[in-house]
Amino acid sequence: MFETEDYNSWDQAGQMASQAFEMYENGEMTMALTQLQEAIEINPNNNAWHFNKGLTLDALDRFEEAIQAYERALALNPDDPETMNCLAVDYTRTGQYDLSLSLFGRIENIDPSFEPCYCNRIITYTEIDQHDKAEEMFYLAQQINPDCPICFYNIGNSLFSRQQFEKAIWCWKKTAMLEPAHPQINYRIAQAYWAGGDPHQARQYFLEELRNAPGDLDVILDFGIFLLKHDDIDAAREKFNRITEFAPNFAPALFYMGELELALGNRLPARRFFKQAISKDSCIPGPRFRLAQLAIEDDDTDDAHDYLRDEYELDICDVDVLLAMGSTFLQIDEPDYATDCFLRVIEEDRDNIDAFYCLGRALVARGEIEGAIQFFEHSITLGRKDMRTLVQTAELYLKTGRLGMAAKTIAVARTLAPTNRQAIRLSMCTQTALLADKLKRRLERSWLYQKFALVLAGYRCRIRRVIRSRIKHDR
Secondary structure, three states, rough: OOOHHHHHHHHHHHHHHHHHHHHHHHHOOOHHHHHHHHHHHHOOHHHHHHHHHHHHHHHHHHHHHHHHHHHHHHHHOOOOHHHHHHHHHHHHHHHHHHHHHHHHHHHHOOOOOHHHHHHHHHHHHHOOOHHHHHHHHHHHHHHHOOHHHHHHHHHHHHHOOOOOOOHHHHHHHHHHHHHOOOOHHHHHHHHHHHHOOOOOHHHHHHHHHHHOOOOOHHHHHHHHHHHHHHOOOOHHHHHHHHHHHHHOOOOOHHHHHHHHHHOOOHHHHHHHHHHHHHHHOOOOHHHHHHHHOOOOOOOOHHHHHHHHHHHHHOOOOOHHHHHHHHHHHHOOOOHHHHHHHHHHHHHHHHOOHHHHHHHHHHHOOOHHHHHHHHHHHHHHHHHOHHHHHHHHHHHHHHHHHHHHHHHHHHHHHHHHOOOOOOEEEHHHHHHHHHHHHHHHHHHHHHHHHHHHHHHHHHHHHHHHHHHHHHHHHHO
């Protein structure tokens, strides 16, 4: 009797797993996951069901849970390349790069002809900025499958991140040719044309993407931002309005509606949209910073402080936003917060000239002159040799008595703008200080000065002896 019941249960589990596969194919992910979980509860030792559960969780963007499912499947079938590949991809998605690379290497040892282990490693190496290794993986994958559209897509991402936009476009067009239905491929080409300074082509590819996927909110939003940046206000407004029709609570669209109104000088509607964006998504970056700027314009320092500090607490990585925030913190006399904003920029971009210059300004505000000089010097070394930077650096040299460096720096500034009044004034102050220093040195070497110094030293010794004798007498 028990054997018959076990058989019926296992047969039922198999039917659930089959139904789950059909649901997965039909896009019914949540129902598929429920069916798979019930099948696994009956028979937890079927590695294929754990693998399918991982695929379903991936489709739901539940990557941490998918990792657990793949790890369970791998425990049941340790040498399966497909399972290892999916697990390694999710390790990359969750930032566990060492585990990902180790697993890809294990696949390569088991089956060197398994092309996805090279193809997907391109992504991992791109995310950790090892682009030479990413290209190596691309060429290894090409030897196995020269027409893999995903390989061209992945190496295109690597090229784009290195600002090699023309090469990225070529790779993504290759992807589009090999797989015309590849998700968002025209969108990526549009982004590359935009970044590469070809707005006409960018517009065409944005439109092509929207013809294929008219309801893709990310594409509509980015196209709206593109139109706003190129002063096509009416078209941008139409895109943002379209998003709010599809998704009224989509905070980024509300934020950019505020940006649009701000660009037109409509402060009140801009403020309203920014506050709406915050109400829909309390973690969205941007609106609080704009509200802080508006508060500063209204001389409302308290609100500006509150909005900026709230913005500061968000996980912001955009270099331009951090630079603007830091400058605004300086404007309201918050040099400590400003310093941290600029340091965050350097964490993202170690050669950012503006960040080092702004750090110099922040340290001046904090009274740390030596540190400020070092940051100004580094920004000049990186190539920031404008009048303002040179003059500020020369002023600090002069303030700390480095007259030779002050003279050299202001001389460079004078070559850029010979008639600049500030540079002329600073040059005269430096020359006066150099002359005074020269006269002082000459005086110190003269016979009369040395004799006077000896007399003065002797007088000081006599005064000290008198003081000590009186103290001794009083005791």
